[in-house]
Amino acid sequence: MQRSLKAQAHASSISAVLSRDLRQQAPVITKSSGIYYYTADGRRIIDACGGSAVACVGHDNARVKTAVRKQMDTVPYCHSQFFTTAASEELAATVIDSTKGRMARLLTLSSGSEALEAALKLARQYYLELRNPQPSRKHFIARLPSYHGATLTTLGIGGHLGRRGPFEPILPTNSSRVSQCNTYRGLGDGESIEAYVSRLVQELDDEFARFPEGTVCAFVAEPVTGASTGTVPAPHGYFDGVKRVCEKHGALLILDEVMCGMGRTGTMHAWEQENVVPNIQVIGKAFGAGYVPISGVLIDREVNRVLESGTSKFSHGQSFQAHPSACAAALEVQNIIKEDGLLSNVREMGSRLATSLHTAVASHSNVGEIRGRGLFWSIEVVRDKVTKEPLPLELSAGYSIHELAMQEPYNICLYPGKGTVDGVVGDHVLIAPPYNVTPAEIDMIVERVATVLSDFFSFKQNMGVNVRQW
Known part of the structure; x- marks a missing residue:
């Protein structure tokens, strides 16, 4: 000692x-x-x-450690551009199955920040892959005071002034922000929850209208906020209204579940409690339970259809994408959650x-x-x-x-x-x-x-x- x-x-x-x-x-x-x-x-x-x-x-946890050791004894690493592994394939199938088939594919990466960055690139590529491409789609809308990652791009999307401050001069400028959905801070005196939700949904609609038609890629939000405002759940109807606004303007809905997802709020995916399915979903943190660095990006059937019928490629790649040992750990975590x-x-x-x-x-x-x-x-x-x-x-x-x-x-x-x-x-x-x-x-x-x-x-x-x- x-x-x-x-x-x-x-x-x-x-x-x-x-x-x-x-x-x-x-x-x-x-x-x-x-x-x-x-x-x-x-x-x-x-x-x-x-x-x-x-x-x-x-x-x-003995089961997770054993799963990682077994993977290390067979294929600890291979490059996803050239090969795949059973661990990667089974993890993707398991996660997609947990969405009841409402999402179509899973990309595994190493951190929430890089997963959100990949999600933004996916949203942009989706519009380029359409039968009638929409290359003018380049803007994103998020909320105040949100946090979506530590890279310059993800920091630029978010609205947390304290985290953005030192880097403001070098952050991307293709995003804007609307009010947070927080009844404790935002509900007006005498205002009903329904009226509050309606007001925020209208604010988002108005923010879309500030941009030239057809130039916004997506709205980005956490179903239950994380470190930025402290686990704020949205009232009933908010995300349903948000999805309708996105569809009205032909934009995608990206849900950041890095902190609130993969079982943390009581369902495997936080959006299951919101009456809404995102076009793109980002996961991390509890995904691998801390035994390995791992995160993920899920795409829905529509985004998958457009990519498959277009170039059939995602213009993105990282050295540790679909890392076999990380996938083995995350897969065992999913098995433990289900079996126990x-x-x-x-x-x-x-x-x-x-x-x-x-x-x-x-x-x-x-x-x-x-x-x-x-x-x-x-x-x-x-x-x-x-x-x-x-x-x-x-x-x-x-x-x-x-x-x-x-x-x-x-x-x-x-x-x-x-x-x-x-x-x-x-x-x-x-x-x-x-x-x-x-x-x-x-x-x-x-x-x-x-x-x-x-x-x-x-x-x-x-x-x-x-x-x-x-």
């Missing part, structure tokens, strides 16, 4: 890693199992967020998590809203519960709560978010435990979350800072 501590101290001063924070050395993880991380300094930390909603079958009935557990434990969070922290004066779906929940913290005024930017409350939670005696990892309101101000913490989480683990998570929130705001008061007067 002493040797490990010395190694950690040594690493903190000379680390060669280009990390997210060059001044701070993150805890060294020596082991992970189930819902826990074990650190070099002897702590056991509850992973209540699955990293970033990734570890959906827990850490150290984990979607049912997501719904059951998600209900328990929601009820327990409301009971434990909803009355706290700095808790604005508790929201989510399945095992995908967030707590938005505010300065004033009545006015919904956000906490000061300089407090960085989401990250500060996370940092406190990681310390003794709490030892729990929560996923922090900032820019929750408009991409700049606003804070939340996100909770996304594994699909096989137990009732006892849910109760333990909620108990520690409640304690962390209470202590965080109490500490600020004790330091002479009145959170209501910042």
Whole structure:
């Protein structure tokens, strides 16, 4: 143990890693199992967020590790331009089958950002492959304050001002954004949900009309938002209306399910609960449960038909596309979810998590809203519960709560978010435990979350800072 501590101290001063924070050395993880991380300094930390909603079958799952080892023993890698593998073919068939045939093909890549980038290219190529091509289609519409990836193109599509800021001068300019769909922040006084949905759908229709006819490729949105605004589900009818607007203008609907998909919200695909089927769908994170880097792009039958009847090619290729070992891991994750009935557990434990969070922290004066779906929940913290005024930017409350939670005696990892309101101000913490989480683990998570929130705001008061007067 002493040797490990010395190694950690040594690493903190000379680390060669280009990390997210060059001044701070993150805890060294020596082991992970189930819902826990074990650190070099002897702590056991509850992973209540699955990293970033990734570890959906827990850490150290024997079945997934065995599947990867078996693939490594046969074909660890081959180039998808020249070859295919049983792992790739079976994974694609399994995922397409999970859509009940409403999607047609799967492209597997390595990260959500590159998958969304590929989806944008697919949308553009679709219009070039039509019998009567539409080369003027070059614009995309997304929402504020959305986040769709870290590449320049995907960052340019998204509307998260905090993430875009440093790179604004070099971002593509062929996209625009409409209001987020968030009843907590956007519903007007006395406005019904139906009227709110109708207003947002009309706003999207008006945004399409701002562009010359036939120049918008697609509308891009998350069915349940992720890190940008903190697991905001859309009210009933919103995505149905969005799809109608896209069809009216001849545009495609791209649904970004990188964070909310592959079982996270209680159905394998989040769009199953929205009465809508996307033309293009992007998946990641829980797809491979963190055992491998893997993401995917699904296309519907119409996009597939146009490509097949046109060049029959997708003008895109990457070295690690359809990586055999990654596909083997993701396939086993899908098998585990199905065979162990984990979607049912997501719904059951998600209900328990929601009820327990409301009971434990909803009355706290700095808790604005508790929201989510399945095992995908967030707590938005505010300065004033009545006015919904956000906490000061300089407090960085989401990250500060996370940092406190990681310390003794709490030892729990929560996923922090900032820019929750408009991409700049606003804070939340996100909770996304594994699909096989137990009732006892849910109760333990909620108990520690409640304690962390209470202590965080109490500490600020004790330091002479009145959170209501910042």
